[in-house]
Amino acid sequence: MEYLSLLGVLVIVVGFALGLDTVAVVIISALVTALVSGIDFVKFLQILGKGFIDNRMVSLFFLTLPTIGVIERHGLKKAATNLIQKLKNLTPGRIFDIYTGIRGLASIFGISFQGQIQFIAPLINPMAQAAGSIKGELTELEVDQIKGRAAASDNFGNFFAQNLFFASSGVLMITSSMKSLGHPIEASNVVLNSIPITLIAYVLCLIYNHMFDQKLKNKKVK
Template sequence: MDNRMVSLFFLTLPMIGVVESHGLKQAAVNGISKIKNLSAGKIFNLYLAIREITDAMGIALSGQVQFIRPLINPMAQAAASVKKPLTDKQVDLIKARAAATDNFGNFFSQNLFIASSGVLLMSSTMKSLGYTATPANIVLYSIPMAVITFLITAYYNRRFDKQFEI
């Protein structure tokens, strides 16, 4: 049985390669580092929004390596230590929350992109099991979770800020 459709995402790689070598990541970094005067939680939430939107466009950023370590983690630590210095435990918590935020955004928005390997795998698996689930319909029914994940995580991150106040 022919299920080569799962690998159709290979066709999107040349375009991603071209924009990547022309500074796609640098452009994203430039945009994020312009942010000023935000709390740690708000920085996480803004990154979460950017992560979900770029994911939906099929841009698979390696978020942990390219954004969390060099950018989001130090920005959040700086923001959280404005009122009083951070304890070692708080530093560890900020690192963990930064990494977790990247995973939330990545997981629950990657299926918004129609040519993602996940969507193609679902469609092809359903087909081989004898049922029809078109890639477009899978994208449609992935929208609610992307939105809900954003809202719940945004609330979770705002509450995270409380421990750095006073």
Template sequence: MLVLLGVLVVVVGFALRLNPMLVVTVAGLVTGLLGGMSLHEILDAFGTGFAGSRSIAIFLLVLPVIGLVERNGLQEQARHLIGRMARLTTGRVLALYLLVRQATCAIGLLSIGGHAQSVRPIVAPMAEAAAVRKYGPLPDRVSQRIRAFAAGTDNVGAFFGEDIFVAVGAVLLITSFVDTTYDFSLRPLDVALWAIPTALCALLIHGFRSLRVDREVAREMRADHAGAEGPGRSDADEQVRP
């Protein structure tokens, strides 16, 4: 049970907002030592873990092309494009992206979207621009909120779409673990089919929330305008923020 102290290190470290790189390294050392591993074994585990998880970093290869098109005005063009589609509000852009992301992941195309490939260059600027078209320049708080929601939408779409695809890691992990450990013969297709009800719930819940972002933005903008007209309001609160 002593090894659970390593978990505590992580929780306390994140709660105190210490640098996650240090927190994770210290937690690894503490857990390993308490679990009876030698320093050599811990470093071996670190090395093996790093080598085995390199595929997570491959998305960084996409950054040069994203930077190149952004330099030439991609985000501006995305905004311009949305400016001509009056029916696409912020909420509808987000809900539409959720649907597309979930549908493409369900047929196995997980890596065609993502935070670097689609959210930063296209979805987030479009979602923001739809609000700008309606209200003019957005306060920082509102634009941050829209961008964070766009990132969350990518995650929800990906997580609850990919499990419908039979050849995905999660489905194969379930079948291989259960088959070898408990001597079952579970078909991947059965597991994938049982992911559909949750996928529909995710689409409904997050789709509904996406559409509600419009109301949230409207409320924030009303509050912002009211604040701007009221007495004693200054831009100070925008500036003191780090």
């Protein structure tokens, strides 16, 4: 009888194989598992509701997806493009430089945000494309390169600066791991030693972005 509790796994395998709605498959799988385990339907709903309420802050992440889509549809992307076209001196690389710096500064103060969804897709990417197309239309390859570099700017700013905040998960993990190995260190040691790495990474990003701007500029001249 204990094998009946594995029916939920079977539901997930079959549902995913048939390409059915992911959320529906997971909920049905949970319901089947609950029923074969002796949990009545009302109790199942109580467990499901409690789990949703306890993790509602995680669920808020999904609300940003349709929200960003709506504001893009109603002109945010176009407004960002128009703004960049008025600022003649901005280039894709300079936009990435500014955003990477902002992302790093936010990490120093422990401010975390979903940059790829909230900033890169609706703002930074279209702004960079607009800046790159001021002197000529971008090729499909150049558009893809700008998309990739826009996403990378968020990753660089977040990854290399995240340990500059004393209470970040990375700093806490390093200090606790070193302590368990018999080498106790303070969080301040981790932060101080992360500063040169962050600065080196940012300088390399500046060079990386400048080289891309020069490549676009030389192409336009030709």
